[in-house]
Amino acid sequence: xxxxxxxxxxxIDAVVRSAPDAPETAGLRITRSATxxxxxxxxxxxxxxxxxxxxxxxxxxxxxxxxTEAAELLDDKVLDAHLHGDHVHFxxxxxxxxx
Numbered sequence: 001x002x003x004x005x006x007x008x009x010x011x012i013d014a015v016v017r018s019a020p021d022a023p024e025t026a027g028l029r030i031t032r033s034a035t036x037x038x039x040x041x042x043x044x045x046x047x048x049x050x051x052x053x054x055x056x057x058x059x060x061x062x063x064x065x066x067x068t069e070a071a072e073l074l075d076d077k078v079l080d081a082h083l084h085g086d087h088v089h090f091x092x093x094x095x096x097x098x099x
Contacts, residue, residue, distance in 0.1 A: 002057050002066065002074040003095060009060030011081035011088040016046050016062070025049040027056075027063030032070045042070060044090070 012028045029047035047065055050056055055071040057064045080091045
């Protein structure tokens with residue numbers, strides 16, 4: 001299952017809280033997409049709650065909803081975040097890779 005670092009949880013919480021009229025069940029939703037080159041990509045968006053079939057990851061007080069294909073792709077990954085001034089860069093790495 002996807003692991004979420006404290007830094008990523010803080011960034012997710014800030015993104016979700018900035019969404020207008022976000023309900024208490026709101027979280028970050030990650031879906032699989034395809035890049036123009038046909039490679040696997042991921043998209044993030046704020047969702048009011050899970051869609052049917054979503055995996056739910058709760059960590060450090062935040063919630064992430066994973067679409068089925070995204071959950072499979074991220075099963076052995078760590079989601080981290082780094083603040084850069086007024087924006088955040090999310091990073092995915094293998095669980096056995098040092099942060």
